[in-house]
Amino acid sequence: MLLTGKRLVITGVITESSIAFHTARVAQSQGAEVLLTGFGRLSLVRRLADRLPKPAPVVELDVTSASDLASLSERVAEHMPAVDGVVHSIANAPASCFGDFMATPWEDVASAVHVSAFSFKALAGAVAPLLTPGASLVGLDYDARVAWPDYDWMGVAKAALESVTRYVARELGPHGVRANLVAAGPLRTMAARSIPGFADIGETWNARAPLGWDADNAEPVARTVCALLSDWLPATTGSIVYADGGVHIIG
Template sequence: MAGLLAGKRLLITGIITEQSLAFSVARIAQEQGARLVLTGFGRMSLVERIARRLPEPAPVLELDVTDRAHLASLADRVREHADGIDGVLHAVANAPAAALGGNFLDTAWEDVSRAVHVSTYSYQALATAALPLMGAGGSIVGLTFDATRAWPVYDWMGVAKAGLESANRYLARYLGPHGIRCNLVSAGPTRTLAAKSIPGAEGFEEAWPQRAPLGWDHYDAASTARACCALLSDWFPATTGEVVHVDGGFHAVGA
């Protein structure tokens, strides 16, 4: 029986460790029949080592989403491994420590701009860089964290995610005529390396299993990954500009 992503060629960003949401997306995508090209930044030897733990080997390209030269050459570098792509996972976000942890009123613009560049603008930048590789029926999926609330200690990353959710709607508007869908998955708090870098985040994470109607497992990356793979497949052909919540229903209930 063919998998959900049989024959799909996907570009996956954001793998750092096996706990990365992007790693779970990559693993499940391969299990569902996809061929992958991965990107990493900074610790390339680590990314390459983690990539070897996937079910099938996949090439790894270096990509700094804030580097114009990296973005400009992305399509040509991907073509060395695939003649095109059918989907992109944007799993990139970063903010300096000064932009997190309750420092909101004192954060300098230099730190805020870094958070917005990496976590918000890069969504449009990556989509634009990948556009020459994609045709009608393509899908771009990004990861967010519910930006309708002001979370303790999330601070300027929360602002950046709000920008990401708005950028997703605009990207859907402008890429719709190309036949390309753009959607986000809003995951509940998951114990990834990125989550561990947010000081004090465990304070609001603790409430999740009790308040979410379906409960919540902080170590369950597969539920989020499955949603991403579904959106990367052909099973949502008329859905774009959407934010799909995978949080146990936490966003839907009051205190």
């Protein structure tokens, strides 16, 4: 199996529709051992962890908390002595960041960039003591090459995430650690529902995608994440892999 023996930390499991949950499920089906992180509603995350093919341990992580980050490797080590892969599926922005780009205050922009982009570096640094040579960090992206309607400052945060990932890849490459992103097409997740205009984008995506697109099916994206977590792309780092049905190539 693709991930036999791999020990993975997966963040961002909020609902069964989330990309993170589907990634955890697919990873387990491919032989991986999985640990989830959650913030706030830990009881909900634990219930979701119990719905996986094999119940997974859960540790608390607020990526904006210095104390949470400082103790993360120690708390993860209670469940797995080393980590072969990490999935960063964390993004958040205040409502003001969507729909009126010119009116958003800096404080809200700073929050969006902190949680959605800087956190990739913060998470990488927090788990670094446990990472094995050949480990893989994978983040979830949304194509930031263009300006999407109403996506506004979250689009800027995703562009920052893409840049942060390249620098993390540069810094951790000498240690044998890869860092990449998967740019997913629109999926009907809880996070997506908070984005104005998402329904309109989702409706047109399938028509534009050369391979077609099902906004209710996160498994193709989860499989792409798992491919990057595996040993089958050992020379790929600092890259963006598109799992969007091909929309990114259409003019």
